[in-house]
Amino acid sequence: MIEDWPEMAATLDASILKLREANPQIMNAFGMMGRWAHTSGALDRKTKELIALAIGVVTRCQPCIAYHGRDAARAGATREEVSDMLGVAIFMGGGPATMYAAQALEAFDQADA
Incomplete structure (x- = not known):
């Protein structure tokens, strides 16, 4: 196992909760974008999570991989x-993406x- 991704x-x-407390205005705006991204539109939620996970891989963002790996599973x-x-x-x-x-x-x- 490389990481304990759920942990x-x-x-x-x-950590994000602490950031939200320190800068509520920007984090509330970011949260609104996140809620939009998790709703179905022309793309369903599962497709959006797969895209987000792919972006996490290509940008080499381990926290993004942790979140969107979990959320892709939750989205089915x-x-x-x-x-x-x-x-x-x-x-x-x-x-590197490999x-x-x-x-x-x-x-x-x-x-x-």
Whole structure:
């Protein structure tokens, strides 16, 4: 196991709460964007979470991988869908994305267990 992804997300939740207390205006605005991103529109929530996870992989953002791996599982993504999306992320991000794709699959697997 590379990381304990659920533990990372829980720890970050506490840190983000402190940031929200320190800067409520920007965090409330960011929260509104997050709520919008989690609602279905032309794209359903599962598709949006797969996109967010792919962006986390390509930008090498471990906290993003922790959150969106968990949220993709909660939105009903299958391991096959995540694996397929990771192929696109690897294609777009090259070798470095491959390392983060392995972490993303682990984060999804831990959330889906």
